[in-house]
Amino acid sequence: xxxxxxxxxxxxEGIEAxxxxxxxxxxxxxxxxxxxxxxxxxxxGVGRGKVNQVSINNSFxxxxxxxxxxxxxYENFGFVQEPKVTVPLKTLSGYxxxxxxxxxxxxxxxxxxxxxxxxxxxxxxxxxxxLQGFSGVPAFAYLDKIVLQLAGQEIEFPATFTESNSTTYxxxxxxxxxxxxxxxxxxxxxxxxxxQAK
Amino acid sequence: xxxNFYERVNNTLTWKRIVGFNVILFLVMIIPLxxxxxxxxxxxxxxxxxxxxxxxxxxxxxxxxxxxxxxxxNAFFGKTGDTVVVLGANFGEYKWGSKVYVGNVEAMxxxxxxxxxxxxxxxxxxxxxxxxxxxxxxxNRADWEGNLLLYDVTRSAQVGLRxxxxxxxxxxxxxxxxxxxxxxxxxxxxxxLIITPGDNVQVTAQTAGxxxxxxxxxxxxxxxxxLTSTQTTLFTVSYPGIGSLELLRMxxxxxxxxxxxxxxxxLNVKVLP
Numbered sequence: 001x002x003x004x005x006x007x008x009x010x011x012x013e014g015i016e017a018x019x020x021x022x023x024x025x026x027x028x029x030x031x032x033x034x035x036x037x038x039x040x041x042x043x044x045g046v047g048r049g050k051v052n053q054v055s056i057n058n059s060f061x062x063x064x065x066x067x068x069x070x071x072x073x074y075e076n077f078g079f080v081q082e083p084k085v086t087v088p089l090k091t092l093s094g095y096x097x098x099x100x101x102x103x104x105x106x107x108x109x110x111x112x113x114x115x116x117x118x119x120x121x122x123x124x125x126x127x128x129x130x131l132q133g134f135s136g137v138p139a140f141a142y143l144d145k146i147v148l149q150l151a152g153q154e155i156e157f158p159a160t161f162t163e164s165n166s167t168t169y170x171x172x173x174x175x176x177x178x179x180x181x182x183x184x185x186x187x188x189x190x191x192x193x194x195x196q197a198k
Numbered sequence: 199x200x201x202n203f204y205e206r207v208n209n210t211l212t213w214k215r216i217v218g219f220n221v222i223l224f225l226v227m228i229i230p231l232x233x234x235x236x237x238x239x240x241x242x243x244x245x246x247x248x249x250x251x252x253x254x255x256x257x258x259x260x261x262x263x264x265x266x267x268x269x270x271x272n273a274f275f276g277k278t279g280d281t282v283v284v285l286g287a288n289f290g291e292y293k294w295g296s297k298v299y300v301g302n303v304e305a306m307x308x309x310x311x312x313x314x315x316x317x318x319x320x321x322x323x324x325x326x327x328x329x330x331x332x333x334x335x336x337x338n339r340a341d342w343e344g345n346l347l348l349y350d351v352t353r354s355a356q357v358g359l360r361x362x363x364x365x366x367x368x369x370x371x372x373x374x375x376x377x378x379x380x381x382x383x384x385x386x387x388x389x390x391l392i393i394t395p396g397d398n399v400q401v402t403a404q405t406a407g408x409x410x411x412x413x414x415x416x417x418x419x420x421x422x423x424x425l426t427s428t429q430t431t432l433f434t435v436s437y438p439g440i441g442s443l444e445l446l447r448m449x450x451x452x453x454x455x456x457x458x459x460x461x462x463x464x465l466n467v468k469v470l471p
Contacts, residue, residue: 016204019204019205019208020204022204022208023203023204023205023207023208023211026207026208026211026213026216027207027211029213029216029220030211030216030219030220032220033220033223033224033227034223034227037227037231113464113465116465117465122351122463123463123464123465124351124356124461124462124463124464125351127277127279127280128273128276128277128280128281129280129281130281130283130311130312130319132312137283137285137317138283138312138317138319140272140273140281140283140464142464163464163468
């Protein structure tokens with residue numbers, strides 16, 4: 001009696017397992033494409049909204065920060081690789097991811113006027129300098145400091161704030177190119193910032 | 199119950215339906231996904247900046263035939279070491295033997311950032327004090343009508359523009375204790391400007407003018423008594439709202455006629471439409 005009962009139960013379970021497996025396979029298949037896209041986006045980091053790859057050697061305080069190049073399509077020049085880096089900028093409301101153009105031709109980092117407001121810089125106390133504009137009329141800029149979080153480290157850079165809200169966020173040489181080794185690798189389309197954390 | 203569910207799934211989801219659903223999902227997602235990926239890697243821009251600096255060669259003196267003229271000094275306030283821009287005409291393409299005085303003191307060559315026929319950029323010398331700005335070119339002198347105000351944030355009055363609503367801006371001062379009268383010069387684009395005095399303030403004169411950089415209006419005012427250190431609205435300016443309104447110059451005086459040091463936060467000197 002017990003063995004008959006066991007055999008019947010085993011047969012039922014066999015059928016049930018096949019049905020279950022088929023149903024699960026079909027449900028998984030139903031969302032297979034969405035799953036593939038999800039994995040693809042996860043690998044590219046789209047979901048996280050960050051393009052930076054960071055590695056830190058904590059043993060020696062060495063910072064290594066890798067940033068992929070970004071393509072810019074210029075009307076007259078076609079595609080140009082643009083060295084842009086997204087780093088957290090210290091503001092009054094905490095760190096805010098900010099995209100800077102890494103500009104080895106710029107003496108000092110430059111930010112628009114709104115950034116002075118956001119970072120709490122008192123422009124009345126900052127030193128006033130001039131920047132040359134294309135119109136020939138010089139524009140004022142105010143020299144102060146900004147704090148960036150580079151590979152987890154809080155680093156202070158000298159920076160100027162322009163009187164316009166439409167200027168680009170630029171990371172210039174002073175403070176960055178002085179203290180860090182920056183490698184523009186156009187073949188691998190990656191910029192590497194290396195340096196010693198202070 | 200569980201057996202019914204699995205069987206129902208098996209019966210409802212045919213392979214044809216699964217493939218069809220994925221194809222539709224693909225078609226729906228591919229366009230926004232492509233746009234997002236393209237935008238992540240690519241940016242469109244219409245122009246690029248490039249400038250080649252020529253070596254500096256100073257030719258022999260060749261002064262302008264007309265006397266120099268100063269139209270504006272930007273900004274009207276500053277600290278020692280800050281740069282001011284003197285705008286005008288007939289300064290000469292090069293400095294040669296010309297001189298510029300900022301805050302009653304001659305600016306040395308090291309303090310002159312740029313010299314051109316219409317624009318001078320000069321750092322305020324260490325020994326400068328609140329006072330005049332003038333230029334001498336080939337023996338001809340040009341004076342700026344205003345005073346360059348040297349300030350200290352802790353002890354100086356502050357002036358600024360505040361947008362009340364579209365087409366209406368308030369001119370205010372704070373920390374201006376002891377002030378009894380003054381003058382404000384505004385640069386503007388659209389007119390008319392309608393000035394409405396604030397409480398206990400009387401507008402005594404309005405003088406319209408213009409220079410090569412645009413229109414300007416000089417507004418002279420008198421307070422009913424000495425201003426206190428709290429923020430005071432001197433007057434409001436109503437205008438058609440086209441173009442910007444900019445604070446070009448400000449002078450305030452105490453009852454004894456002394457010039458009150460004033461500065462403005464760069465965030466509050468211009469109101470955009």
